Amino acid sequence: MSEERPKRIAIIALNGTMDQAYPPLILASAAVAMDMEAAIFFSFYGLEIIKKNSNLKVSPIANPAAPAPVGNFRVPNIVGMLPGMTDIATLMMKSWMDKAGVASYQKLLEMCIKSGVRMIGCQMTMDVMGVKKEDFVDGIEIGGAATFLDYAADSDISLAF
Amino acid sequence: MQVAKVLDCKGKCCPEPILDIKTAMGEVKSGDVVEMQATDAGSVADMASWAKRTGNTIVEQKQDGTVYTFYVKKK
Numbered sequence: 001m002s003e004e005r006p007k008r009i010a011i012i013a014l015n016g017t018m019d020q021a022y023p024p025l026i027l028a029s030a031a032v033a034m035d036m037e038a039a040i041f042f043s044f045y046g047l048e049i050i051k052k053n054s055n056l057k058v059s060p061i062a063n064p065a066a067p068a069p070v071g072n073f074r075v076p077n078i079v080g081m082l083p084g085m086t087d088i089a090t091l092m093m094k095s096w097m098d099k100a101g102v103a104s105y106q107k108l109l110e111m112c113i114k115s116g117v118r119m120i121g122c123q124m125t126m127d128v129m130g131v132k133k134e135d136f137v138d139g140i141e142i143g144g145a146a147t148f149l150d151y152a153a154d155s156d157i158s159l160a161f
Numbered sequence: 162m163q164v165a166k167v168l169d170c171k172g173k174c175c176p177e178p179i180l181d182i183k184t185a186m187g188e189v190k191s192g193d194v195v196e197m198q199a200t201d202a203g204s205v206a207d208m209a210s211w212a213k214r215t216g217n218t219i220v221e222q223k224q225d226g227t228v229y230t231f232y233v234k235k236k
Contacts, residue, residue, distance in 0.1 A: 007214075030176040033183035034214040101172045101201075111180055 007036040010152035012160040016048030018056035018090060018105060023161050025049070025108035032115040039118035039155075041148040042140075043125045046161075049109065050121060050136045056105065060089040067092030113139035120147055162221070162232060165193035171228060174201040179211050186217060186235050194220065197231045204229055 009031045013024040024046075028038040042050050049056065060066035060080030066089045068074055079085065097104075103111075113119060120143045121136060133142055152158050168185045170178040178199045185195050197208075205222075208231050212219050221232040 026176045030179050033176070033179045034211055035216075036214070101174045103173070103177055108176075115180070115183075 005154075007031075007034075007157070008151075008155040009036055009038045009157040009159070010148065010155040011038070011040045011158075012148070013040050013042050013046035013049060014044050015161060016045030016056060018058050018093065020161055021049045021056050021105040022108070024159075025105055025112055027159070028117040029108055029111045029115060032112075032117055037118075038112075039120060039148075039151050040112070041120045041122060041143070043122035044129075047121060047125060047129065047131050047136075049105070050119060050140050051131075052135060052137050054106070057086050057090040058093045060085045063089075067096065109137065113137070118151065162194055164196045164232070165189045166195045168195055168197040170197060170199040170201070170204070172200055175203050175207065178204045179207055182208070182211065182231075182233060183215075186215075186233075189235055191235050193235050195233045195235070197233060199229050199231070200227050202229075204231075208233075 009027065011024045011028055013021070015021075024040050028040050031038040048054055058066065062077070063080070064074075064077050066080060080089070119140045121131075121133070121140050123142050123144050126132070126142070133140070166185055166189050168181055170181050173181070178197070178201055182195065182197055185197070189195060208219060208222075212233065216236040218234045218236065219231050220234050223230050
């Protein structure tokens with residue numbers, strides 16, 4: 001489309017579970033593929049998404065829609081508290097995703113960085129949680145509220161996950 | 162139709178076909194046609210939206226069983 005400037009999406013990623021890592025990474029990478037500009041501001045547990053060798057999991061706790069370990073049997077939510085249930089839920093989700101041909105979130109992260117999505121780690125929450133810039137994969141910039149707002153002020157779409 | 166490049170996205174799902182077609186567009190000249198094959202049923206709607214946004218044209222598309230084929234002309 002012939003616009004003055006490209007459309008722009010500004011995303012905040014606050015969560016560090018595997019399922020919640022997908023929406024920001026999918027939307028940002030797809031936006032760039034649609035000739036838009038995209039940035040993701042990673043804060044709080046969202047910082048886990050951009051760590052080197054991250055191993056995000058699916059939480060079965062407080063998640064009644066978590067993957068069922070046996071067929072379609074919906075286990076009582078309290079079972080999610082048992083040791084090992086987080087790993088089981090994660091394995092179930094990964095096997096579903098493999099079957100459907102979904103890219104890993106690590107691959108999408110790489111694609112976001114490679115395609116020029118602005119990836120911003122939140123300095124304040126890094127300090128709170130003892131996270132260093134070296135803990136992140138390459139291609140992450142560090143910033144704060146003003147950095148995000150400066151970008152988001154000129155954006156057409158803003159989302160928080 | 163003369164096809165400059167064939168892109169196989171079969172077995173991939175959202176958002177990869179869109180990311181791949183974007184990459185493929187960068188590898189051909191303006192006016193060239195890229196043939197893209199996908200099995201993701203969502204790619205029918207997604208390719209239309211992608212084309213509308215990027216200004217490229219889907220000159221032809223067809224479905225053969227579970228395989229969708231798009232012919233995309235670069236703007």
